[in-house]
Amino acid sequence: MIDFEEAERPIIQQIFGKDPAVAAEAARIIEERYHPDGIDINMGCPVRKMVSDFNGAALMREPELAGRIVRAVKNAVMVPVSVKMRLGWSDPAECLTFAPMIEEAGADLVSVHGRTKAQGYSGRADWGMIARVKARLKIPVLANGDIVSPKDAKQALEITQADGVLVGRGALGRPWALRYMKDFVTAGVLNEEPDYEEKKETTIEHFRLMEKRYGCRAATLFRKHLVWYWKGFPGASELRTRLMKISNSNDLLTAYSDWDSLDKGGVSDKMKQNS
Numbered sequence: 001m002i003d004f005e006e007a008e009r010p011i012i013q014q015i016f017g018k019d020p021a022v023a024a025e026a027a028r029i030i031e032e033r034y035h036p037d038g039i040d041i042n043m044g045c046p047v048r049k050m051v052s053d054f055n056g057a058a059l060m061r062e063p064e065l066a067g068r069i070v071r072a073v074k075n076a077v078m079v080p081v082s083v084k085m086r087l088g089w090s091d092p093a094e095c096l097t098f099a100p101m102i103e104e105a106g107a108d109l110v111s112v113h114g115r116t117k118a119q120g121y122s123g124r125a126d127w128g129m130i131a132r133v134k135a136r137l138k139i140p141v142l143a144n145g146d147i148v149s150p151k152d153a154k155q156a157l158e159i160t161q162a163d164g165v166l167v168g169r170g171a172l173g174r175p176w177a178l179r180y181m182k183d184f185v186t187a188g189v190l191n192e193e194p195d196y197e198e199k200k201e202t203t204i205e206h207f208r209l210m211e212k213r214y215g216c217r218a219a220t221l222f223r224k225h226l227v228w229y230w231k232g233f234p235g236a237s238e239l240r241t242r243l244m245k246i247s248n249s250n251d252l253l254t255a256y257s258d259w260d261s262l263d264k265g266g267v268s269d270k271m272k273q274n275s
Helices: 020-034 056-061 063-076 092-105 127-136 150-160 177-187 196-229 236-243 249-260 267-273
Strands: 012-015 038-043 081-088 109-116 141-144 164-166
Touching (some): 012 020, 038 056, 081 092, 092 109, 141 150, 150 164, 196 236
Parallel strands (some): 038 081, 141 164
């Protein structure tokens, strides 16, 4: 899971854990073997399997322990150390004391998701609270949460005054999203979303790259990406049914060919027109 391609640099490797010594040793091994450009400590994941064992966002309930983890990791590596956090466990104001403690412990950067653990991914991310965190820190802050479009990225930066944005779900099935956001934020250029043909070709290229890396496992791993690529398209449920059966790149090409050969007055045309 730690291996990566050199073309992906700059790359930050993320770790999680509740034991400062173990976290420090993990970070040391990763730096020694893989030489990432930074180490990020996950103190924001809200999923049950993480917080039930006092990892991820659960650390926001123990700021002193969180601080010891940051110090231990910072002392174990030469690269910058960052922390991903949320607004809090249940109280969004918890971040206003937690983030300064993380900074004091030696973190070089903090990423803040604008929801509490209790919220999960429900409701809207509170960019205003991220702005309050930013105002209290001297280190860089990245804003995260509900940043899906170029306009979202620009508005989030304006509201939070953060040093950048962190995009997660907004890039699933949309690898071009990051470039589009950068173009709009830095140059005011608003790109149109890819049409059906361009999106199809992108999935083909994406899958071939995954085949090269993962071999026979590629199809199984890629199916979840295909779901995201075609989410929300008229008639996409039928296309996804075909795509979920692929085992290799030839199957992918056949699925698209069969779909494209459908009645041009049917859902296929509607799908292309709406792309």
